[in-house]
Amino acid sequence: MSITELLYVLFNNKRFMIGFGIILFQLLLSFMGPLLYPVDPFSTDNPPWTPPNEVYPLGTDRSGRDMLAMIFHGIRNSLYVGVLTGLFTIAMGLVVGLISGIKGGILDEILMAMTNIVMLIPSVLLAILIITYIGYENARLELVAFVLSITAWPGFARAVRSQVLSLREREFVYLSKIAGYNSLKIAFQDILPHLATFTLVSFVNYINLGINGEVGLSILGLTPMNIMTLGKILYFAAITQAFILGKWWTFIPAGLLQVLLSVSLLLIATGIDEVFNPRLRGM
Amino acid sequence: MSYDLLKTKNLTKVFESGFLRKTYIKAVDNVNIFLKEGEVVSLAGQSGSGKTTLAKMILRVLEPTSGEIIFKDKNIWRDLKGLKDLKWYWRNVHIIFQNPFSNFNPFYKVDRTLQQALELIGIDPDSHEGKQLIREALEVVGLRPDETLGKYPHQLSGGQLQRIMIARAWIIKPKLLLADEPVSMLDVSTRGKILELFLKLRDEQKTTVLFITHDFGLAYAVSDRVMIMYRGKIIEEGTPDEIFFNPKHKYTKELIESVPMLYRKWKFEL
Numbered sequence: 001m002s003i004t005e006l007l008y009v010l011f012n013n014k015r016f017m018i019g020f021g022i023i024l025f026q027l028l029l030s031f032m033g034p035l036l037y038p039v040d041p042f043s044t045d046n047p048p049w050t051p052p053n054e055v056y057p058l059g060t061d062r063s064g065r066d067m068l069a070m071i072f073h074g075i076r077n078s079l080y081v082g083v084l085t086g087l088f089t090i091a092m093g094l095v096v097g098l099i100s101g102i103k104g105g106i107l108d109e110i111l112m113a114m115t116n117i118v119m120l121i122p123s124v125l126l127a128i129l130i131i132t133y134i135g136y137e138n139a140r141l142e143l144v145a146f147v148l149s150i151t152a153w154p155g156f157a158r159a160v161r162s163q164v165l166s167l168r169e170r171e172f173v174y175l176s177k178i179a180g181y182n183s184l185k186i187a188f189q190d191i192l193p194h195l196a197t198f199t200l201v202s203f204v205n206y207i208n209l210g211i212n213g214e215v216g217l218s219i220l221g222l223t224p225m226n227i228m229t230l231g232k233i234l235y236f237a238a239i240t241q242a243f244i245l246g247k248w249w250t251f252i253p254a255g256l257l258q259v260l261l262s263v264s265l266l267l268i269a270t271g272i273d274e275v276f277n278p279r280l281r282g283m
Numbered sequence: 284m285s286y287d288l289l290k291t292k293n294l295t296k297v298f299e300s301g302f303l304r305k306t307y308i309k310a311v312d313n314v315n316i317f318l319k320e321g322e323v324v325s326l327a328g329q330s331g332s333g334k335t336t337l338a339k340m341i342l343r344v345l346e347p348t349s350g351e352i353i354f355k356d357k358n359i360w361r362d363l364k365g366l367k368d369l370k371w372y373w374r375n376v377h378i379i380f381q382n383p384f385s386n387f388n389p390f391y392k393v394d395r396t397l398q399q400a401l402e403l404i405g406i407d408p409d410s411h412e413g414k415q416l417i418r419e420a421l422e423v424v425g426l427r428p429d430e431t432l433g434k435y436p437h438q439l440s441g442g443q444l445q446r447i448m449i450a451r452a453w454i455i456k457p458k459l460l461l462a463d464e465p466v467s468m469l470d471v472s473t474r475g476k477i478l479e480l481f482l483k484l485r486d487e488q489k490t491t492v493l494f495i496t497h498d499f500g501l502a503y504a505v506s507d508r509v510m511i512m513y514r515g516k517i518i519e520e521g522t523p524d525e526i527f528f529n530p531k532h533k534y535t536k537e538l539i540e541s542v543p544m545l546y547r548k549w550k551f552e553l
Contacts, residue, residue: 171385174378180370
């Protein structure tokens with residue numbers, strides 16, 4: 001199948017299309033929003049606790065920050081953290097899994113022992129420790145993504161390793177080997193293409209993990225104070241007791257968008273899986 | 284003609300599995316074989332008897348537990364160092380696997396398999412010479428280059444794919460070709476033609492062919508010498524006629540009995 005054919009099949013998949021549509025909508029919001037509605041999300045010059053009206057479409061919070069501007073900036077930064085987490089996790093998992101699977105032997109033992117140890121570390125605890133050590137004033141979104149991916153890669157690395165172990169016993173790998181190809185060339189030319197769809201699906205899932213993880217860390221107050229994310233909006237709502245005071249406009253829209261983001265990424269992941277995994281087709 | 288191209292000394296491979304309570308499987312057990320230049324030798328035996336394990340060890344992709352493999356006075360697991368030596372070895376010893384569809388990486392066009400062969404013998408696949416050689420090789424094995432090149436593996440039939448594998452061997456011109464059940468996935472009418480190609484390779488290039496099969500009928504038809512393998516051991520060895528008319532081991536008799544023949548109804552023992 002050529003790339004265009006693949007894309008055609010992919011875009012004919014309902015789940016993928018719905019997920020893709022939602023993501024596209026959110027991307028548009030995050031990039032067009034700040035241009036069409038140029039309000040500083042940290043400006044506190046507005047009246048506090050204003051319900052949605054003509055001047056403030058989504059109202060303001062206790063400090064008078066404009067909710068709509070917060071959401072526009074929040075989606076963008078949340079997606080950024082998510083994609084970064086996905087990239088970090090995939091990169092670490094692929095490197096460890098490929099080396100472990102192809103090289104085998106003592107290197108495999110060491111890497112897998114390491115993977116197992118990391119797997120046992122509770123992710124939130126480690127994140128809290130790292131961020132507290134560095135200090136959340138110095139923490140940037142890149143650090144948040146890194147902290148989240150540090151505990152996420154072992155699962156992916158193990159999956160990659162087991163697939164490599166089965167792939168490297170295939171005849172075409174032997175044939176490449178006896179044509180004088182070294183391990184690196186075999187890894188890139190013969191093995192990686194077989195892992196492509198799995199990697200893509202995992203990447204989407206780890207974006208999801210990054211977005212949700214960022215919300216979790218934000219609610220604990222561990223993410224940078226000067227950068228707006230969806231998690232930060234929920235954090236501000238929590239510390240100003242908006243849940244108790246019933247100021248719904250400060251957390252419902254952000255929460256909904258966050259759920260929508262998660263759902264759309266899951267839909268995309270299952271959509272890709274359905275298209276590329278023939279056993280799931282037509283279900 | 285008389286010197287041994289390849290021989291093995293007490294070759295053994297034990298697979299171990301399990302962590303605390305280990306189980307050991309002796310796949311190849313103290314095998315001593317020799318192959319002379321220009322002969323077709325069959326290695327026959329049932330599935331699981333260690334034929335493919337033996338072939339992989341000779342191909343130097345699976346390390347033996349103990350024993351030696353000597354090719355042209357070199358112990359291939361001890362004396363070959365670095366990629367240069369290995370390439371030399373694989374130029375001399377090559378393999379054709381059983382399943383034509385898994386011989387090819389589905390992500391690449393079938394050309395890649397032949398281009399790999401050219402890279403191995405040090406010819407640039409993009410050069411005029413390389414392209415010419417590929418076309419020539421395909422014609423030798425009875426394929427039309429224009430219909431074959433640029434196709435993906437799933438667009439060709441098993442017989443065509445297996446011919447491409449033989450074309451690869453023709454380009455490399457190895458001294459020893461391991462054929463691991465090369466025709467067992469093909470239909471009977473294609474088989475004969477593929478087998479002819481092996482004999483042609485032997486006649487034209489003096490290639491030694493180690494023909495691995497579970498079908499004694501095939502072994503009888505193509506080979507100068509037959510070895511019967513059973514549970515990791517070579518239990519019998521000789522010319523096809525010797526073994527066919529005078530089998531000594533009980534398993535050999537069973538193997539010969541099980542060859543289906545025309546004008547003979549099969550006897551089932553229930």
